[in-house]
Amino acid sequence: DGGITQSPKYLFRKEGQNVTLSCEQNLNHDAMYWYRQDPGQGLRLIYYSQIVNDFQKGDIAEGYSVSREKKESFPLTVTSAQKNPTAFYLCASSIPDKRNNEQFFGPGTRLTVL
Amino acid sequence: KQEVTQIPAALSVPEGENLVLNCSFTDSAIYNLQWFRQDPGKGLTSLLLIQSSQREQTSGRLNASLDKSSGRSTLYIAASQPGDSATYLCAVISSGSARQLTFGSGTQLTVLP
Numbered sequence: 001d002g003g004i005t006q007s008p009k010y011l012f013r014k015e016g017q018n019v020t021l022s023c024e025q026n027l028n029h030d031a032m033y034w035y036r037q038d039p040g041q042g043l044r045l046i047y048y049s050q051i052v053n054d055f056q057k058g059d060i061a062e063g064y065s066v067s068r069e070k071k072e073s074f075p076l077t078v079t080s081a082q083k084n085p086t087a088f089y090l091c092a093s094s095i096p097d098k099r100n101n102e103q104f105f106g107p108g109t110r111l112t113v114l
Numbered sequence: 115k116q117e118v119t120q121i122p123a124a125l126s127v128p129e130g131e132n133l134v135l136n137c138s139f140t141d142s143a144i145y146n147l148q149w150f151r152q153d154p155g156k157g158l159t160s161l162l163l164i165q166s167s168q169r170e171q172t173s174g175r176l177n178a179s180l181d182k183s184s185g186r187s188t189l190y191i192a193a194s195q196p197g198d199s200a201t202y203l204c205a206v207i208s209s210g211s212a213r214q215l216t217f218g219s220g221t222q223l224t225v226l227p
Contacts, residue, residue: 048213105159110155
């Protein structure tokens with residue numbers, strides 16, 4: 001059963017702590033993405049990766065870091081430098097075809113800073 | 115910079131009604147446009163993808179159209195049902211953007227039984 005999994009579903013963090021959100025896909029997609037969603041808003045791109053061992057900053061990368069050591073995995077670390085990390089985080093993946101680049105999304109992780 | 119706008123922000127209709135959701139984008143140089151559905155607290159489900167060379171796509175009761183020159187897309191839902199209640203998001207991939215999606219803020223749809 002192919003798809004994208006994210007864990008945990010809910011995450012609580014104390015101020016000053018780093019936390020890592022997991023994203024795994026078994027769709028054999030080359031490209032993976034991390035988005036942030038705030039209440040009543042659309043999604044904003046944090047980081048994306050088009051191939052293993054390569055990634056680029058999106059529109060709101062400050063305070064976040066990523067790695068792409070395996071094709072299947074694209075973890076996101078929310079660092080203590082992120083001033084307002086409470087949000088819903090969504091991971092996505094897509095095939096390499098630029099014109100038919102349908103993105104598929106995971107179920108999301110809701111991060112709350114206490 | 116590409117901007118995507120969705121109107122209305124919220125919509126409430128009685129069951130059985132046909133309805134149209136609107137999406138507009140400022141830069142017509144796009145690769146494709148994608149419509150998504152999001153249920154509360156959940157991830158996004160892809161509904162339809164329209165490539166820049168296409169005018170419309172259909173899936174069941176859903177029909178999405180694209181007018182690239184005017185920067186507009188519409189999502190038509192026929193014979194709405196309470197199960198259609200969700201937030202609908204429109205997103206575009208701009209040419210030269212390395213496949214980044216730019217999202218609108220969504221239309222929250224409620225279909226009343």
